[in-house]
Amino acid sequence: MSTIRGYDPETLREIVDQRECRERLEALGEQRSLPALLERVWLLKVLGDLDASLSYAELAVRQSRMAGTRKDLLRSRVLHATVLQARGSHTAAIAELDTCADEAEGQNWPNVAAFALQHRGKVYYDLGQFEEARADFKRALFLRQQAGAPEEALQTTLQAVDAAERRRADVAVSA
Template sequence: MPVSYIQGFDPQTLREIVDVRHCRERLDELGDQRSLPALLERVWLLKVTGDLDAALAVSEQSVRVARMGGPRKDLLRARVLHATVLQFRGAYAAAVQELTTCGEEAEGQGWAALAAFAYQHRGKVFYDAGDFVNARADFKRALFLRQEAGAPEPELQSTLAAIDAAERRRADVSVAG
């Protein structure tokens, strides 16, 4: 997704911090474009600006478009993004199931970067659900895959920060329990 819209990540929620005005301006620019890249960008923008009903509808459309005429990698990307919308809507079990399938398929195809993308997001679902042990395991798996794929330093750093956050939250829960 367009990194220029991301100003950072909330250390408590691990969610993107964005300039909402800038995101809404970009949504206006995209209008009703129906190309897969435009649909995927719209899904992400709608999700991070909080319009989850529209994000869900557009994400379902993007999966249909990818399924009808794109490479398998594009379909997996669309499905991962759809799962992140489910996550934001609180449908954790459905999101985990979709991300598991996507991650396993990407790994089976040897697409380490795409598998890392799926596992990083599955870790965020576990994190949101309060399952910090599985979140940490997924973040570590994503880190390994990103290193294997030669990911840029910012991606590695965001994954390391997620591992640290999951460890902190797990320790907080242990102390409180």
Template sequence: MGAKGVTVSYILGYDPETLREQVDLARCHERLEELGDQRSLAALLERVWLLKVQGRLDDALAVSEQSVRVARMAGPRKDLLRARILHATVLQFRGAYAAAEQELTTCADEAEGQGWAALAAFALQHRGKVHFDAGDFDAARADFKRTLFLRQESGAPEDQLESTLLAIEAADHRRSRVAS
């Protein structure tokens, strides 16, 4: 997830070629077992992320759809946006780039409209990753640059700034490879 820092300890780094999280799969599996069938929104969101990074995309999609329903019924708007962003990342991992981009655009626009810079940055960072996966490195770079600005503006932790700088560098590298 990253937005609330819940799963950050499972992230070992980021693959500079794919921008995907490199995770400790054994710890992720253990945590998934610990969560069991908990139905709180926090537990659902964490399960989505854990399932996604383990490559269990069908399960991740089902749980992400459930988390959006739970957030829509019982949570504040920020929680609903977090659930929708995470759902969009599952769509991205499944290769549904257009759907993921549309959802992330809507979430980023709403977050920026509400003045939630950190949440807007979270959505834009992931939209940049969608563009990156789809091969649109100019759009990816633009999203990553906007993310960096928003994260700096909101006082984001150093690890978030570093991941965004890595993403900008990766987009620049890919752009130059495509251009040559």
């Protein structure tokens, strides 16, 4: 069962069941597999424990470099960048996501590229750069459609495009 209940239409942040997240984190225990590490990073991030989340994100990146595939490494780096974003390190997050999106597109991995672009769009969105956010969300949508992503992923990306367009229009009206 997913702990994500939806996405806040204004911030684009995940709406989660905090209790379920804590229970899932407890259930993971000390598992050190890459999937468990990545899940732990995300859970700690949405629970607001950004120091621990960053620590585990760095561990996941190291583990991916040593024993994972290139796709594993890119996914780990994207998740690491989302923790940087949550900590307010927007420039570092954008730089990491730039590299990940470029490599994934160069390798013709549309799902990974879309994952990176969706998150880079969220960083731009946080910064109030709604045109850049919209462009990233639209590119992510195209890549997800190309890859045959599930409807839920497409809807999430469409909501992000709509939010960026709405915020961009609000800024234009108030200027």
